[in-house]
Amino acid sequence: MASLVKENIKIALGSIKTQLLRTILTIVIIAIGITALVSILTVVSALENTLSTNFASMGANTFTIRQYELEVRVGNGPRGEREKINPIISYPQATDFISKYNYPFTHASLSFTATSAAEVKYENKKTDPEITVLGVDDYFIPNSALELGQGRNFTGFDIENNNYVCVVGSDFQKGLLKDVNPIGKTLSIRGAKFKVIGILKEKGSTFGNSQDLRVLIPIQLARSLFTQPNINYNLSVMVEKKELLDAAIDQAIVVMRKVRKQNPAEDQNFGIIRSDELINQILSITGVLTFSAWLIGIITIFGSSIALMNIMLVSVTERTREIGIRKALGAKKSTIAFQFFTETIVIGQLGGAVGIILGITIGSIFAAVLDFNFTIPWMAILAAVITSFVVALVSGLYPAIKASKLDPVEALRYE
Template identity: 65%
Template sequence: MFSLFRENIRIAFDSIKGQVLRTILTILIIAIGITALVGILTLVGALENTISGDFASMGANTFNIQQYEFTTRNSREIDKVNPIINYRNVRAFTDKYEYPLTNVSVSFTGTQSAEVKYLNEKTDPEVSVLGINEHYLDNTGTELEKGRNFTFFDIENNSKVCILGSDFKKNLFKDLDPIGKTVSVRGVKFKVVGLLESKGATFGNNQDLRVLVPLQVARSIFTLPNINYRISVKVNDKQLFEAAQDEAIITFRNVRGLNPIEDNNFGIERSDDLLNRIANITSYLYIAAWIISIITIFGSSIALMNIMLVSVTERTREIGVRKALGAKKYTIAGQFFMETIIIGQLGGLIGIILGVLIGWLITLIANFDFSTPWLAIVSAATISFVIAIISGLYPALKAAKQDPIESLRYE
């Protein structure tokens, strides 16, 4: 039995070598379908990793108080214009909100086009400067590579200290240790006390090219009107999360002076809600990817079956000779079936390699978080094998049923 299987493989490879052009075209047709499947699933997975990682930086067990709800803020039509969250709102909230086991962080973006100087070196004017308090790093899940966080006294005493993103270590300090060095932002000198771990860039927003400075110092540097602040509350005990959020809503409604029948004129953004929304969105993307890929693969299977039927017709005389020499039906069927399997697997292998490479290149260009698409690879290998079985079954049976006398007469 094993010798017959090995003989069928040898005959299949001989046949493939004898029809190189047709085999290459068939393999390419299958490879295109598998490439579409693997490439799209790779991109969707990278997009999911990127978005999840970006929003997960919000931190665990946290919620934000901001101008709009997440869904409203991203919709084209906003029926109600909410007032910004100004410093007076922030100050009143932090003074009144005293729920146990919670930390409140306050932050705002002063500019996204600052220039940072160190000695004779300076950066391009593309640095983001954020004013923060001492709870910002913990509430947003931001880690320090070295150095320390701001203290309560740094914030209250307007200390001229700062924390830098990881990119400054490479471009401004030329791999020197930045801790203890003095940099200049908008003409104000800051002592570097911390360096953030690398977080990469998401949709053009470089998380590693930013400067964090104490909140009050930032307010004295960036005096533009209508600065929109962001409040983030972290609940250290998950069981108190809902109660802490309800208390925050009540407190901020009082800050805004809303009466009981008025709707909130601010939004609440929860970390778990964001991740759930992302999961829902990417599930639709996965469904769309599978539909597109299955249509492409269905076309590939039809093409493979058609080409194998043509091959059976062209080799009718060969089939007759083999039967005349004593070949059984299952031997003939096994020969053509094995040939189809080999072509299908070669197409699947090439498609997987091309799909992963294309997905990797696009994720590299788009700065997405690439991860090996094992689900796509296993799915593609399984599908290519199933395609070969389905596409090769009918041509193999047709070849096995050929009449040897009529086959020998075929010209």
Template identity: 65%
Template sequence: MFSLVKENIYIAFDAIRSQLLRTILTILIIAIGITALVGILSAVSALENTISSDFSSMGANTFNIQRYDFNNQRANDNEKIKPVISYRDVKTFKEDYQFPFTKTSISFVGTATAEVKYDNEKTDPEVQVYGVNENFITNSGLEVKLGRDLNYFDVENSNSVCVIGSDLRKALLKDVNPLNKTISIRGAKFKVIGVLKEKGATFGNNQDLRVLLPLQKARTIFTNSNINYSLSVKTDKKDMLEGAQDEAILLFRNIRGLRPVEDNNFGIERSDDLINRIGAITGILSTVAWIVSIITIFGSTIALLNMMLVSVSERTREIGVRKALGAKRATIAFQFFIETIIIGQLGGAVGIILGVLAGWGVSAAAGFDFTTPWLAMISAVIITFIVAVLSGLMPAIKAAKLDPVESLRYE
């Protein structure tokens, strides 16, 4: 039995070589559908990985109170402009918010275009400087890789200390121990007490090129009266998040002086809301990938079927000779069936390679975290096998049913 299978495989490859151009075209038709499927699913998977890791920077079990909602940053011109969240708002909130097992962080962006200096070295004016309190790093899902976090006394005493991002360390303090080194921001000097673990970029926003300053100290440097602050609340347990959020909304509405009939004039965003929203978008992209690939694969099934029917017609005399020499119907059918499966799998292999390369290229260009799309690849193998079975069934049956006498007379 094994020798018969081996012989049929050899015959199949000989037949493929004899009609090379037609086979290549059929393989490419199959590969296009598989490329679309694997490529899009690879890119979608990479996007999901990036979103999950990057938006986890909000931290687990957290929600933010900010000026606008994440999905509507004044994108609608008809929307009422919301007032900035002032220092008085956030200070009152932190003092009055007493929900159990929660930590509240306060932060603001002093500038996104700071120039940081160390000795005779300086960065380009693209460093983000934040004023934060002692809970910011924990609530934001950040980690201190070297040194220590900002603490309560640093914030309340306006200590001239800072925590820097990993890219800023590489730019200024690469060859030295950064701890206790003094850097300069807008003429003010700060001692480095910690270095953050690398986070990477989110949609072009480099999270590692930044400096975190104690909130009170940062307020003495960035004195713009229109500074917008953000609040982040983290709960110790996920099942407490809903209650913590409801109480925070009620308190902040009171701080803003809103009447019961008035809408919130601030935005609130949960960490899992962002991921769920992106997940819905990626789900649509996955569905589109399957629809496109199924349409293309349907066309490739017809192409492979037609090719094999033509192959049966062209090799009618060969089939007659083999039957005259004692080949059974099952042997003839199996020969064409094997040939169809080989062509289908070759098309699938080419499609998988092109799809992975396409997904990797899109991921690299967009800065996504690419991972090998095993599910898409396994799906591609199964699909190409089904295509081969469906396409090879009719030609195999037709070849098996040919009359040997009539086949020998075929010209």
């Protein structure tokens, strides 16, 4: 059996060489469908990897309290107006929540983005005005699942006494603080001098925005340096024991409703977002993209299978006399069918291989442009191999059967 397969593959390759242009066109047709499928699945895989990495930074047992839920709700009226405008989470409300929320095994954190366009100076050097400054407390780093590469985190003493200390992102070691030990160095932000006490580990970028070009400073100092109206504060709560997460969220809702002075009949005017639910909801969007990829791929591949079947039927017609000679020499129907079937499989797999290479290349280019975390899409490759095999299987079945059923006498008369 192995020798028969080997012989049929040789015959198939020989046939491919004699009909090179037709074979190349067939391979290209198949490759187009596989390329469409693999490239989209590659981008989707990179997107999923990026989203999982970025949103997992919130921590598995963390939930946040914010002004709205994940999406803005739109009314059913003719103007499509927002159903309800929730008030911002003000500083008094945020601090009131933290003082009243005392559920066991939880740590609440308060923070806000002071600016996304700060200029930071060190000695005679300075950055472009692109640094994000965050006002944080001592629980912000662990609640955000951030890790320190060097130095230490803020202490309660630092926050309570408004010490002029800061923790900076890893990119500072590549730029402003390059070739120096950053711990203990003094940075200037809006004229205020901050001593560097810690360096965060690298986090990468989120949709083009670097997470490593940021400075964390005590929240009260941030409020005094960056005064602006209607600041919306962020509250995050980490639960040490996962089994207590649901109960901790229920308690947080009760406390926040009291802080917002809501009566029991009112709908809550704030959002509670669990980190695991956030990841799942975001990743569900990629499911739609995956479905679209398969739909586009299947439509294209369907056209490829029809083209491959027609080309193989033409090949059977052109090689009718050859089939007659082989049958006259004793070749069985199964041998003839297997020969043409093998030829179809070889062409299909060549088309699949070209499609996989092109698809991964195109997908990786899009991933790089969109700043996604590219990973080799093994599932897409497996799907492409299986799909190209199925295409060849379906397309080659009828031509192979037709070739095997040719009458040897009539085939020998064919000119």
